Amino acid sequence: MSRGSNWQTRILVLVAGLTALSIGAPEAAPRIGGTDAQAQSVFRDARGYTVRIRTRIEAPFGADKLGSFFGAGFLVDAERRWLLTNAHVVGESPSEVEVAFADGEFQPAKKIYVDSFTDVAVLQVEHIPTGRRPAILETRDEVAVGETVGAFGHPLGMHFTGTRGIVSNVTDQAGPDLLQIDATVDHGNSGGPVISLRSGRVIGIATAGFDTDKSDRMNFATPLKDVLRIIKLLKAGESPVPTLFEFTLLRNDQGSHTMEVGATSDPVRWPLQSGDRIESVEGVGEVQTYSKLVTALRGCRGSARLSVLRNGKSIALQIAPAMAEPVLERRGLGMDGALISSFLWDDGAVFVERQPLRVEFVMPGSAAEAQGLSPGDRIESIDGVGYASLEALRSALHARPEGKVARIVLRRWSPSDNRIFDFHVRELPMEEIVEVGPQAEEVAAR
Structure with a gap:
């Protein structure tokens, strides 16, 4: 049974868009790797609809990381001011997102929809520069192996850069269908368009690449079939959240x-x-x-x-399928620097079930870190009481006497070959309780 819930960890890929902003480099003109007139035209158009994205996450859920990151995205609907990118570029956690078109300043962006399965996010911005045309999206169900493509983005801080290659394969070994391409996808490309150099249409979203010297030409893009379905439902005012496969x-x-x-x-x-x-x-x-x-x-x-x-x-x-939990509705509770949320278990084989509360993240330097709480710990009980939901825990914390130290029983994966779990007891002063999530407000800061 796999302990990971993210398909990217199962394929052992390097997430190719989240890297520290300190890598930043001056904006450069597109490099096309050749003089082919068709490629020049495609990359010239891509410069007009591609954007830079920078994200800051302070309370990370799941596979997200603490810090500031950057990636790429592209305009798909000028009237609605919608952009497409990867979910891992803007985060599945509450985050601050900004975007910038070529030769433009950064502006705030709102997350309209985030999808964990397809690794796609739809953003909305306040302003589209005059004359910018959205990318034309390929509507074919299948993309031909051998098709010549270009990946456009900001690899290693080289802003608005194009690389060329072909579609090598279509694979689902990681879970979702992915296009395997040999156009270079590096830090900063994630979320950017992968474009057919024959038609000029976007056929995928640059997603990831293998992090080994021998596989630097094996990269991956999210095809558009599922993405187009998501966009269609959003335009119709319907939820594209996937069903829960139990x-x-x-x-x-x-x-x-x-x-x-x-x-x-x-x-x-x-x-x-x-x-x-x-x-x-x-x-x-x-x-x-x-x-x-x-x-x-x-x-x-x-x-x-x-x-x-x-x-x-x-x-x-x-x-009669139920709907999966919408990513943008995820909420958590910060307890002395430990982010607690309800957990949706995924064993890597399309099987999910609700588990008790768990620790998503521990803030460095916090009381929770000092007490030895770790991401992935399950909360078995607090002062002898088990909580089956975040709402139940929230209510209990509202009624909790001020200054009372909490005795927390944790369940943790065991390093021993003789047992699956170990149980640990930790104590927290409960001096800082904060809500995290949509429209979250500070519950208490004692």
């Missing part, structure tokens, strides 16, 4: 998901059986990959029908 899908020897079901944790919502093979979604069509199933069920509220192969026969199943 079942496992088996993987093959190459690490890719098959469409064969391993087990389900909620047979009422998902009346699947081990060995079932998911074939199609009614009204959408066949689904051959995990990503296509996610896309097919986006916007599904209430129920849907699946065609499933069971014991050699195709049968129809009515499902």
